[in-house]
Amino acid sequence: AVRRRDVGGLLRDRLPREVHDLLQTAGELSERLGYSAYVVGGFVRDLLLGIDNLDVDFVVEGDGIAFARALAKERAGRVKVHERFGTAVVLLPDGFKVDVATARTEYYEYPTALPTVEQSSIKKDLYRRDFTINTLAVRLNPRAFGQLIDFYGGQRDLKERLIRVLHSLSFVEDPTRVFRAIRFELRFDFHLSKETLALIKGAVKMELFHRLSGQRLLDELRYLFSERTPRHAVRRLADLDLLRFIHPTLTWSNRLDRRLSEVEAALEWYKLSCLDRHISGWLVYAMALTEAMPDQAVHEMLERFPFTEAERGAITAARFLTQPVCRALSRRAPLRPSDTVALLAGLADETLVFLLAKNASASAKRHLSLYLTTYRDVKPALTGKSLQALGFRPGPLYRTILERLTTARLDGDVKTEAEERELVKTFSDQGRGRARD
Ligand code: CTP
Structure with missing residues (x-):
């Protein structure tokens, strides 16, 4: 009624x-x-x-x-x-x-x-x-x-506090609802009704999820990992034997769980420290999942799911391209700030936060966090306009000069605009010479 x-x-x-x-x-x-x-x-x-x-x-x-x-x-x-x-x-x-x-x-x-x-x-x-x-x-x-x-x-x-389907064909009609059920369960701290849990187990047995397009499954996973506790979501997916629909090789392990906690902490830090920036937290969790998969599986996953180019690039970098970067960041020998920038510039924030979560060494963590909060915003006081006023002819040389000034700023070799001008003079003969050609 x-x-x-x-x-x-x-x-x-x-x-x-x-x-x-x-x-x-x-x-x-x-x-x-x-x-x-x-x-x-x-x-x-x-x-x-x-x-x-x-x-x-x-x-x-x-x-x-x-x-x-x-x-x-x-x-x-x-x-x-x-x-x-x-x-x-x-x-x-x-x-x-x-x-x-x-x-x-x-x-x-x-x-x-x-x-x-x-x-x-x-x-x-x-x-x-x-x-x-x-x-x-x-x-x-x-x-x-x-x-x-x-x-x-x-x-x-x-x-x-129950998540309950209206009828027994609900998940057959739309298997993405299984992921929605977990999402609501975690978001509100509700439970699955007994019947709903049984129907989910049935859906898993029937392998209904293979029918889903990569797009629909990716959408659901993105929503799920955008909720407050993606780590619990992964655990829940594992309990319900659903991880294998992301990729058959993906299984839960203590190691994965630890990594998810580290990602959680790194994202927490990022949100407090980089207030004016946006990050796709779900993507960092996706990186943690790929870490638990063999190379070939990662490639298959990147095939199956229609990630954007930027997302694909960020995942690929995190998984395949950052080993030398991590090694350099963890080296004992001191890194100059400009070396850190050279290593990290061009990597997505998601990739950097994943590296932050992954790298145990204190020095790597320091370099990464300084890059994210400080180094990447460093700019010289002089601009293209200033160079013009100093008599440089506009051209590719500007970029070189401004880059060298940035490096000097980063490494503390110059601290003021006056010092920048001094520095510019030391390599200005050549430039001004050209300007007068
Ligand atoms: N819906 C559904 N099956 C789906 C997706 C959605 O039955 N696979 C229904 C739900 O009942 C929901 C409505 O469509 O109430 C709107 O969907 P959506 O906006 O995704 O749901 P919300 O409940 O508003 O969830 P959220 O709070 O996450 O936006």
Whole structure:
């Protein structure tokens, strides 16, 4: 039986005013069009869990695209329509984005039947979803604004902290849901229901994951390793015998687990120390996985999954190209900062953080962290303009001079602009000579 509950107060208290207004507008608009509109899925789940989530997904009983157009018009936004799926994205002027879908109606299944009750289509629509906790919907039409609709026991499972599929074919329909189950389990610290766990084991036995495209599997793994605790995710994948679908040679080991902890610590450090930079943490975890695989397996993995060129390059470097770099970084003999820069320039931050996680030696860690936080930002005070003012003719020589100045800065040979000018003079005869040719 459908459970109803008023969450109007929650909407009012928890949401930013603009978002609350938007939900009301959506409700009024759908009423005017003779439709019913709902906000559904993760937004509602997180509302009840007290977690901020402003990914608004509307489902409309009616013409979702017409609704989206009307909403865009009302709010001076733009709309991107996917005619074939009956879906649209509304882009509001302040950059806010909402997804709109048309509820799948009875019509699809029984071409001659009229939709029986108004709610039958939202009910069907929600039945197509992955887990009970994602099947909650809130009505938006004015007379019922804020009414929570729970057809499948979503509230009960939220309370009992359970991930539960709606029916036994869920993973057959879409094997990526297995990875989603683990993702939600770890994110919310929930458990798989007994039946859901059994169905996952069945899916693993049936090897359903070989059917998945590299793209879909990679997407899921990327999401999974972008959550808070990728190390636990790998452990969970291993427990459920799922690592082999990444590559048959991939197995869990204490060594891998240790490396994952080290990656966790290195990423933690990076996020605190390189505040204005962005890093794809998931990629560093992927590097840790490849370390546990034979060379050939890594090549096969790079074939199977459509990584971007940059990602592929970063993984390849971490796995195959950095041994000499690591050796140099760990040497006893002191490295000048400019030597460190020469060794590390051009490597992706993800690769560098992986090296940081991997290298036990204190000197390697120091060189890597200094490079990431300091060395790579060092620039001379003089610029191309200054060189022009000094009489150098613009050309490839500029680069050489500026590089030599950077090296001198890095190694502490010059500390001020005046000292840079002095240094430039020592190699300026030749340059100025040319400038006057
Ligand atoms: N969904 C599904 N099967 C999938 C992917 C998605 O049934 N393989 C459904 C889920 O029920 C979900 C909705 O589609 O509620 C939207 O998907 P998504 O935005 O990925 O899910 P969220 O629950 O919002 O997850 P997140 O919080 O990670 O964004």
